Amino acid sequence: MxxxxxxxxxxxxxxxxxxxxxxxxxxxxxxxxxxxxxxxxxxxxxxxxxxxxxxxxxxxxxxxxxxxxxxxxxPTPLVGGLDETLPRVLDAVYESHRVQTRLNLLASPRLSPIVHDILLSCAAELLVNVARHAEGSEARLTVEATNHWVTMRIDDDGPGFDLSRVQPGAHRLGGMGFPALERRIRALSGGLDWWNRQPKGASVMVCLPREA
Incomplete structure (x- = not known):
């Protein structure tokens, strides 16, 4: 042991x-x-x-x-729920990287502080990724929740992920910073998934327990 x-x-x-x-x-x-x-x-x-x-x-x-x-x-101040903190993150990303994000908040669940913090960090990092690597300028961020889980999905208008950079059998893009992001999510028993959409664009989904 x-x-x-x-x-x-x-x-x-x-x-x-x-x-x-x-x-x-x-x-x-x-x-x-x-x-x-x-x-x-x-x-x-x-x-x-x-x-x-x-x-x-x-x-x-x-x-x-x-x-x-x-x-x-x-650190982003945890004052209020996601309905208050997420818009501040989106405003900051727009100011620094000019990514226009439409927020679709289907739920604003009560989260433990660490889950709230990680979710905001994921939102900021993934939206900056839209500007720096996905070559996108617009995105949609959707949040849903069940009794025990919170899910955040980001859809962008870029060309999609370069599949040649993906390690076989793993949802990882080394140059995009996903491995570090995935480790933080999995440390809380959460999950990270991504896929390309047709005719263009990519989606990333983060799933975290509401309490951790």
Missing amino acids: TDRSSRMDEELARALVEVESRERRRMAEVLHDDLLQLLAAARLALATTDGQDRASNLLESAIRRGRQICRGME
């Missing part, structure tokens, strides 16, 4: 390290691709004789983007 507990502790430690490393890489990419590019452009504008106004506009954009990044690093 001790050996099994030790193995579980090691697996958890590795998972935490992997999530931390992945988050550092993501933040480095965001800072490089967004914030530093704006600052570099502002510096170039300042070097020209008539670039003061452009530099000022670029610096204002950099400040706004910096604030968005800071807000994205903060």
